[in-house]
Amino acid sequence: MNEKEQMDLGRRKFCLDLGRMTGGLALLSAAPWLKACTDEKVTATQGETARIGMVGTGSRGRYHIHNLLALPHARVTALCDIYPPNLEAAQALCPGARAYTDYRRLLDDPEVDGVVISTPLGLHADMTLAALSAGKHVFCEKAMALTMEQCKEVYDAYQAGDRALYYCMQRMYDPKYIEGVQRIKDGLIGDVVGMRCHWFRNADWRRPVPSPELERLINWRLYQEFSGGLMTELATHQLEVCNWVAGRLPSEAVGMGDIVYWKDGREVYDSVNVTYRFSDGRKIAYESLISNKYNGMEDQILGKGGTVDLTKGVYYLEEDTEISGMRRLMDSIRQGVFAAVPTAGPSWRPEYRNEYVPHPLVQGSVSVNGGQSMVAADHDGSDLVMSAFCISCISGEKAENVVEEAYGSTLLCLLGNQAMAEGRTVRFPEEYKIPYMKF
Amino acid sequence: MRDETEFINDGAVFHGSVHLVMGTRLDLITCGAPLPEVRPVWAALLRSADRIGRLLDRFSPDSELSRLNTGAMQGVGVSREMAEVLRLAEAYWEQTGGLFDVSGGFMSRIEVTERDTVSLYGHPLDFGGFAKGYFLREAAGLLREAGIKDAYLDFGGSSIWAAGCHPFGDCWKVSLPDPYTGIILDEMALRDQAMSTSGNTPRYSGHIRNPLSGAAVTERKLTVVTAPDPLDAEILSTAYMVADEGQRALLRLRFPKAQEKIYT
Known part of the structure; x- marks a missing residue:
């Protein structure tokens, strides 16, 4: 070559x-x-x-x-x-x-x-x-x-x-998201009935500042003059995924935002909870907190038949709670019966279905981002x-549609910030609707 | 890996299980072997699964395979075992007339040198089924060496090694449900044999591609192969998914101890 x-x-x-x-x-x-x-x-x-x-x-x-x-x-x-x-x-x-x-x-x-x-x-x-x-x-x-x-x-x-x-x-552009969204649209988890996204970190979101006059320049994420806080910096990615999956945008938002822990002069919330509602009643539950990281970062799509966690590239099926082959085999041996083992068939189905078991969305290796880096993740x-x-x-x-998707998710972030700041339910403003959007 | 074990029937039957080995689950049942004999074998199986996982697990970004797939891809030094696995995969590619190809159709371009360096030239490898068969072949050997004659080893429900017989029968009986309807299509008697299934399901179709044409198999189809060698069974269940009539005849000729069933 x-x-x-x-x-x-x-x-x-x-x-x-x-x-x-x-x-x-x-x-x-x-x-x-x-x-x-x-x-x-x-x-x-x-x-x-x-x-x-x-x-x-x-x-x-x-x-x-x-x-x-x-x-x-x-x-x-x-x-x-x-x-x-x-x-x-x-x-x-x-x-x-x-x-x-x-x-x-x-x-x-x-x-x-x-x-x-x-x-x-x-x-x-x-x-x-x-x-x-x-x-x-x-x-x-x-x-x-x-x-x-x-x-x-x-x-x-x-x-x-x-x-x-x-x-x-x-x-x-992440293969596990692309394939995951396609499979959701193909009916992998049945009707999508809701979405839950969260992003948890335990860090102050600050960069070292060599001189005090550089504070706002370097730590711009903390000040409203430059930043929309957790919503524009983190939620924007996740809300885009929700819009992508739903093929439409929520029409209203309600939420609460506070500075719970990092009371260091910052102007943006360090704790946000926003609920977005689509016109058909489905909701996106969004939460971000940066003083506890136990829950990490997840983009969960909830379906009648299962749940997809796009962040990890896995899905869980509701029917996995049924009893399965190996359990039946052990039960038959206990009873002294020579019974056939029902195999799981060509693609793996979990055993002991009294718990939810992750199935990979994508064949081959995938990169999973834990969401803790302030700069970037590899191969995301x-x-x-x-x-x-x-x-x-x-x-x-x-x-095609890149700007439209970014526009939609950014406006939802800003709508969430408005809902939290005003403490009321806010509707998506008519003057900012574009032809691409469905509600 | 966190495994679970249990003994039933007054300790005569052992069951060990572990979740998410190479993205799936492993179960072992042994019959008639005393506890002191079974425990070290189960531990050896877990070590073997762990080693092969670190080598070939496509779901783990830290496996040698993942690093090879995402790295420089040319002139990369690999472990001795990885080089041997690649040579084995190449041998199966030749034996199956190119129908089994871990590179998805580019095996002719992959280079493995005598000094254990590998060049993929941009073609990532997927050892999905191969890895399961490779593990089961080794596991069957470990059971044999330990003198355990009756055992049932299930890797993800689609790959099975059945040694000896069920405690109340003269073989291990396996039933095969239609993935589309759940109705039992067939029942098979296994004794010192491996069984592997490949196919489409209502939720998961088109994941097997013909390496020669690149076309995805999307039809309603299920292949089941039984063979004395678990790796042969695994390779062939995939190859039969894409083989036409003439190619099936070739596979039968080259793997005379294997038996295939194809359900459409």
Whole structure:
């Protein structure tokens, strides 16, 4: 195999090989955004490279740089950060890239096809709008923006233009989620009757600050000027999954949020409980707390016939509580009877069904993220979103529904924050509904 | 692994079970063997399952297989056992005319050198059924060496090793329910034989692919293979799922001690 062929194989590693997944090409109907990064698209963009400019080179930005450096079809050509230590750390990773301290100068750089925005949430909207306006393709960290108004402004600008826009909603590119959602839609657990998502950590969510004037810049997640707190930083991923599974959005929200433990001057809640209700009465129960991590992180889809925990890539069946083969065999031996052992059949069904037993959703190894890292998890889909973005930078093709999904989940986060702040049930505002949404 | 054990019928029958070995469950029943003989064998089986799990468990991100699948994939040094397993898988690939392929159709491109380095060239491996058969082959040997003649070893309900006979019979009887209706399709008598089943179910279909064509088997189909060698049974139950008439004849010729039944 020559070097070029090896490189081609390397490129194929960075798209989802749907042919090898159980659902095959049918998965494209469950996750239409994958159409922009199929094996065929990789082949069509062969030999070309996306030139990427990084806006924000903190820990998350550098995580993306590491993913980009592993992509044969990407090259980091420009870097921008206002905090010198972060910029220097990124320059060490990308010695050939031009360095900027003003992102608008980076947007003027003709050697940049697409920009990756990894900055505080409060800056997402302005930077995304400026980048789209400058003719750049954009990959932006979640959530979409800090206010509903900003979200709508970005959505409208994206719709009016021809540039690709991605949000790092990595669950949308995670094989266990894609296959899991497809199998839920195929009836694996019967009618979906509810959803429960939670994210628990036991940490203050702070970064070390070398000098007090940098507090708000470095610990931006804790201040309302830049952040929507646990909802926009954590729940946004999980609510997107709920919308994806339901194929619609909840129409109202009610909740309570408090600062229970980390009373350190922060402005965002460290404990949130929000219930979202769909028009048919089904609910999403959402909870996040960062002073206890016993429950970890889970995205549970509850069906009449079973439960899928997409986070772990497993499902549990209600009927697993029946008595099974090995128990029957032992009972027959106790009674002195020579009876046949009823086998479980071709796919494994659990024995001793007085407890729920996990079944794997995906064949092959899966990466499970415990949700405790503040930066990232390995192989959680982030690398694939980035790869897809770079393919779009080359092909110019927008990814179907990515912006719409990010818009929907971000608005639900903001709706949850509003419900908690106002202490009342709030309805999804009419003026922010878009054609993609069903309620 | 946390196992559970019990003795019934005045200690004449032992039952050990453990959850989530290679993503599934393992059960052992022995008959007539005294406790001091059974305990070390059960412990040895658990150690063997643990070792093979750390080698081939596709559900564990820490297994050698997972690391191989997600790593550099070219010129990677592997353990001696992994290299031997790969050579064994290649031998089955040749014997089955390419119908059993742990690489899903790319075995011809996989390289295993004499110095135990492996190049996958971007093609991850899946030892799902193979791993179960590989374990059962070793487990059957451990039982034999310990002098335990009557034992029933069930790995996930779809892979069985039946040694000797049931305490009240002259074999082990196994019934096979139709996965679509639950109605019993067949009953088999096993004595010193392995049985493996492959197929589709209403909830889980299309997971077996023909490595030669890449096409998924989505039809209502169930294959059952019995053989004196558990690994042969496991390999063949998958191969018969995708084999056409001519290929089935080839499999019968090359594995004369195995018997297959195909239900559609």
